[in-house]
Each structure stands twice: as C-alpha cells, then as structure tokens.
Amino acid sequence: MLKKVLKKPPSPRSSPVGRGDSHSRTHDDYANSGSFARGEKVRRKVFRRSSKPVSVRSGQVEFLKLNLQRREYRDIYQWVLSLKWPEFALLLAGIYIILNLVFAAFYALGDECIAGMRSGSYYDAFFFSVQTLATVGYGHWYPQNLYGHIITTIEIIVGVFGLAVMTGLIFVRFSRPAARILFSKVIAIGPLNGRPTLMLRVGNLRAQSMVEAEFRILFTRDEPIMEGDTFRYFYSLKLHFDRLISFPAALTLRHTIDEQSPLYGETAESLTKSRAMFVASVVGIDPVIPAAVQTQQDYTWRDIRFGQRFVEIYSEPSDGRLTVDFGRLHDTEPVGEQLIPRT
Incomplete structure (x- = not known):
C-alpha cells in the first residue's frame, strides 16, 4: 500500500494546505481585545468587500473567491x-x-x-x-x-x-513574449532501466531555441491527518535533469519512483482517491527579445497511463540532421506491467 508521508515530519519539498490551521488563534480570541475592535472598524471603512464572487481558473481547476476586496482601478x-x-x-x-x-x-x-x-x-x-x-x-x-x-x-x-x-x-x-511550449496530453508511468519512472514530454514550437530553460513537475494530493481532517500536500518531484542551456526541440522529463519519491507505492485507485494532480512548468529566456517566458500545464489522475512510455520521435537521416516528429509527441506504447513498488 501507499507509504504515508504523514508518519514522519513533512519533507522540506512538501507544503501542506488544509481547511484549517490548528496553530492559529481563533476569531473570538482577537475579538476580545480592544485593539482588534478598533482595527476592525478601520478595516471596514478602508476595505469594502465585494459581494460578487470572482472566478479564477488555473488549468483544469476553477476557484471561486468570496468576500474579496473591491477591485482597484489598476x-x-x-x-x-x-x-x-x-x-x-x-x-x-x-x-x-x-x-x-x-x-x-x-x-x-x-x-x-x-x-x-x-x-x-x-x-x-x-x-x-x-x-x-x-x-x-x-x-x-x-x-x-x-x-x-x-x-x-x-x-x-x-x-x-x-x-x-x-x-x-x-x-x-x-x-510581451510568450512561450510556445507543447505539453504531452498524458503522463506515462513505466519501467526505465528496471525502475518505475514517471515520464512527461514537452516540445518547443518556436523556430529559435529557448535558452536557460528550467523544468519542474509539482505533485499534489489529499492526505489524512491524525485529527481526522484532510490536508492538501504539494511535492516538487526530483527530475533526472531540471535545466538545459539550450532547448531547441523536444525532450522527455523523467522522475524515478523510488523510496524517496512521494509516488512510491501509489496505484491508480489511490491516486483517484487522493485527487492527485500534476503541474508541469517550463521557464526560459526567449533569445529574440530577450526576456523570460513561462508556461505550465496541469494533469489529473485521469491523464496517467500506467505501463506506458512515449514513442521515439527522434531520427537521424543520412544527411546527419536530427529529425523530430512533433506529430507523435503525444503517442505512447505499452512497455510492461505497472511497476510501482508496494510497501
């Protein structure tokens, strides 16, 4: 079964977000103080709240913000x-x-x-x-x-x-520069050198190489705590390589699922139950402007393909130039059974 991170102190790479914070003082504690009452009156005068909810979409997730301050003209x-x-x-x-x-x-x-x-x-x-x-x-x-x-x-x-x-x-x-990065439609999990590996493919659609490119994959899921509530934990997955001096075409980001990985022991059922999500991010410099550009793509547990790997898209014809087939960037092929170790 899944190795629970909660059995030990949270990793420095993880950050919990829950429905409440047991270490914070309650509203009544502050309300009993005179300074709070005076500050509350000033706050109500300065910050008028908007009754209209604000919708903010981040990838496949939509957030509805309530009781926000009124929007400024800026x-x-x-x-x-x-x-x-x-x-x-x-x-x-x-x-x-x-x-x-x-x-x-x-x-x-x-x-x-x-x-x-x-x-x-x-x-x-x-x-x-x-x-x-x-x-x-x-x-x-x-x-x-x-x-x-x-x-x-x-x-x-x-x-x-x-x-x-x-x-x-x-x-x-x-x-204003914009990154034209193509992310694979799915995430593949399959064996690589005998070890289960998470794989995600990205491609640069620009005619120029992106320089000083940095890659990150963020993994997030719900985890229960001893008090009976559920916290949302975030993990930065360790990649085989997370930066390139030059990013001209396409590459596959890889994360080995070992004992140190937060994915260790996960299954399709456990990822579904914990509402797992992945966020892939690419940050680099456009050499034409030059200026920093950033883009990202999120995935849910529905986008994971177990026992798959991405097909080869590079080929080298007789003239010595590398050919990259972007038409197959999303394609995967079976490579064996699910090989995520169980605890």
Missing part, C-alpha cells in the same frame, strides 16, 4: 492585457464608438454650436465628433460659440490621452 490594466486579440480589438472599437456617441449628443444639444452642421442633426454631430477625436479637421465644420469650443477642447484632450493609452497597450501586447 486591475483594469491587468484585465485588458489578459484579453485575447479579438476581444482587445472589440474593446477598443467599442470605447471609440461610445466616446463619439457621447460627444455627438453634446454637440446635438448645443444651439448651432458647430458652424455648417444642420441644426439638431445627430448624424452630422457624430461625424464631427469623429474628426475632432482624431484631431483631424476638414474645414467645413468648426465650433462657432463658447459652448462648442469647450466641448471640442474636452474631446481633443480625451482623444490625445486615449491615443497615448491605446498606443501603449498595443506596444505592451506586441512586445
């Missing part, structure tokens, strides 16, 4: 950068149209504030707003009273500021 910047390009383009187009519609309404409400514009024509006011917002004038329409000058001045300021913000956002999105 969060908008992160949100805009996280949008996909079609969503980003639609956002800019929507803001542009809304601004013109708003300023067109002000022009239409003015009593002949724009020379050459038909009185009360929202159609003319809209296109005059388009010209003003872009600081482009064709000479036919122009403000002719104080009201018109004030509105056009405000719109020009908004247009100049908006153009600067839009240019900055587009530049940041174009200049």
Whole structure:
C-alpha cells in the first residue's frame, strides 16, 4: 500500500494546505481585545468587500473567491492585457464608438454650436465628433460659440490621452513574449532501466531555441491527518535533469519512483482517491527579445497511463540532421506491467 508521508515530519519539498490551521488563534480570541475592535472598524471603512464572487481558473481547476476586496482601478490594466486579440480589438472599437456617441449628443444639444452642421442633426454631430477625436479637421465644420469650443477642447484632450493609452497597450501586447511550449496530453508511468519512472514530454514550437530553460513537475494530493481532517500536500518531484542551456526541440522529463519519491507505492485507485494532480512548468529566456517566458500545464489522475512510455520521435537521416516528429509527441506504447513498488 501507499507509504504515508504523514508518519514522519513533512519533507522540506512538501507544503501542506488544509481547511484549517490548528496553530492559529481563533476569531473570538482577537475579538476580545480592544485593539482588534478598533482595527476592525478601520478595516471596514478602508476595505469594502465585494459581494460578487470572482472566478479564477488555473488549468483544469476553477476557484471561486468570496468576500474579496473591491477591485482597484489598476486591475483594469491587468484585465485588458489578459484579453485575447479579438476581444482587445472589440474593446477598443467599442470605447471609440461610445466616446463619439457621447460627444455627438453634446454637440446635438448645443444651439448651432458647430458652424455648417444642420441644426439638431445627430448624424452630422457624430461625424464631427469623429474628426475632432482624431484631431483631424476638414474645414467645413468648426465650433462657432463658447459652448462648442469647450466641448471640442474636452474631446481633443480625451482623444490625445486615449491615443497615448491605446498606443501603449498595443506596444505592451506586441512586445510581451510568450512561450510556445507543447505539453504531452498524458503522463506515462513505466519501467526505465528496471525502475518505475514517471515520464512527461514537452516540445518547443518556436523556430529559435529557448535558452536557460528550467523544468519542474509539482505533485499534489489529499492526505489524512491524525485529527481526522484532510490536508492538501504539494511535492516538487526530483527530475533526472531540471535545466538545459539550450532547448531547441523536444525532450522527455523523467522522475524515478523510488523510496524517496512521494509516488512510491501509489496505484491508480489511490491516486483517484487522493485527487492527485500534476503541474508541469517550463521557464526560459526567449533569445529574440530577450526576456523570460513561462508556461505550465496541469494533469489529473485521469491523464496517467500506467505501463506506458512515449514513442521515439527522434531520427537521424543520412544527411546527419536530427529529425523530430512533433506529430507523435503525444503517442505512447505499452512497455510492461505497472511497476510501482508496494510497501
């Protein structure tokens, strides 16, 4: 059966997360103190909580955050950068149209504030707003009273500021590097040199080699404790190699399942019961920018293939160049029965 880590002090590589912390003071302990009461009043004034839950997805797991502080205006910047390009383009187009519609309404409400514009024509006011917002004038329409000058001045300021913000956002999105790493769809566990080994394959889809690449596999599962509760433990799996000076194509990450491994004694049933998950991470430097890039992929117990290994994707033709078949990066083949030692 599974060798329980809880029989001994947690490994330095592991970190428990549970539903409660028995070493922390309770809320009532703090509430009895006057400093807590005063601090609580200040906290309620400064930090207003949002009643709307916030959904955050990390791979295949979705977290629903409750009772968060209200979002700050600076969060908008992160949100805009996280949008996909079609969503980003639609956002800019929507803001542009809304601004013109708003300023067109002000022009239409003015009593002949724009020379050459038909009185009360929202159609003319809209296109005059388009010209003003872009600081482009064709000479036919122009403000002719104080009201018109004030509105056009405000719109020009908004247009100049908006153009600067839009240019900055587009530049940041174009200049931000992104790792194009392909992870295998499954994790294979099979014998390697007579010992059970966990294997995961990654491939670099860029035309350039990633430099100073670092690889990590995080293993997490639920484990019972003596108090009867369940804690979530995290383990950093020791890989055969966890960094490369140059990462040009594809490689297989390997972790030997021995007595020191948190996977020692695990079975498909035990991994399912403990809701086991794996998170593979690749961090490196894009030599073109150059800048650090990072990407990750998570796996559940459903993605594990016992008694399998990845097929060979490297070949060396007669010209001496190595050929890498990315079309077979996810393929596995049987290599024997499950060989995870039992305790």
